[in-house]
Amino acid sequence: MKKGMKIISIDDEPSVLKCLEQVLKSHGYELLVFSDAEEGLKALREHDDVGLALLDIRMPKKNGFEIYKELRSFKKIPVLFVTAYPASFTAKSDDLVQIWKREFADGSTDIIYKPFDVSTLFEKVEGLVGPMED
Amino acid sequence: MSQADLELNREIRKVLIRHWIDLGRLSFRSVNGRVWIRGDLYRIAGVTESLTPTLVETIFSEIACLKGVNAMNIELNNWIQTQGKWKPLDSQEKIGPLITPPQPPPPQVHDLGSG
Numbered sequence: 001m002k003k004g005m006k007i008i009s010i011d012d013e014p015s016v017l018k019c020l021e022q023v024l025k026s027h028g029y030e031l032l033v034f035s036d037a038e039e040g041l042k043a044l045r046e047h048d049d050v051g052l053a054l055l056d057i058r059m060p061k062k063n064g065f066e067i068y069k070e071l072r073s074f075k076k077i078p079v080l081f082v083t084a085y086p087a088s089f090t091a092k093s094d095d096l097v098q099i100w101k102r103e104f105a106d107g108s109t110d111i112i113y114k115p116f117d118v119s120t121l122f123e124k125v126e127g128l129v130g131p132m133e134d
Numbered sequence: 135m136s137q138a139d140l141e142l143n144r145e146i147r148k149v150l151i152r153h154w155i156d157l158g159r160l161s162f163r164s165v166n167g168r169v170w171i172r173g174d175l176y177r178i179a180g181v182t183e184s185l186t187p188t189l190v191e192t193i194f195s196e197i198a199c200l201k202g203v204n205a206m207n208i209e210l211n212n213w214i215q216t217q218g219k220w221k222p223l224d225s226q227e228k229i230g231p232l233i234t235p236p237q238p239p240p241p242q243v244h245d246l247g248s249g
Contacts, residue, residue, distance in 0.1 A: 091180035107144035111158035
């Protein structure tokens with residue numbers, strides 16, 4: 001299943017998308033990158049074979065949690081939040097608490113903070129979808 | 135990594151989420167039932183109840199009891215297990231005591247002036 005697994009990444013920072021694309025493609029993952037949330041969501045709807053979504057949180061127009069909720073309404077795939085803002089995950093936010101209890105609780109969501117090292121990225125990705133086959 | 139390991143990862147995440155652990159500061163992997171956990175163990179911001187040694191013990195006991203877990207290797211930056219008990223490490227302990235060796239006095243600057 002894993003060979004060529006498709007991953008969709010939505011992040012408004014082109015440098016992050018470029019880095020993710022280079023690193024994950026070099027390990028055999030197929031990465032589709034989007035800097036626009038709506039375009040990313042459209043791709044998530046259209047591609048039935050997507051195995052993982054990488055979501056930034058702070059983005060213009062639509063934040064990562066909004067994308068996450070929308071995604072979860074039509075597709076249950078693992079999600080890795082890729083963010084530079086640990087404070088986004090706070091129990092003081094009713095919205096986050098609801099997502100945490102209702103959605104994160106199924107164990108298929110993880111978080112990685114920018115800047116991250118490549119080994120941690122792989123550990124997170126492989127921990128969610130498994131390593132690529134040789 | 136087998137399908138069983140992937141499922142185990144998911145179960146570990148469930149435990150951590152249930153205890154409001156900040157997943158971004160922690161990393162883990164499972165291989166053939168052996169679980170490696172490393173990083174910093176903190177709850178997400180805004181959770182009123184802090185982590186205590188008892189709670190940390192509970193969290194790792196819950197993980198150890200998950201079906202398929204054979205062994206656990208835990209390397210945390212901010213907690214240490216000594217004689218079976220978890221103890222928080224503050225930043226001072228992590229970087230060593232803040233005692234600096236005596237420094238030589240700064241060199242004297244003499245104004246030689248013009249004459």
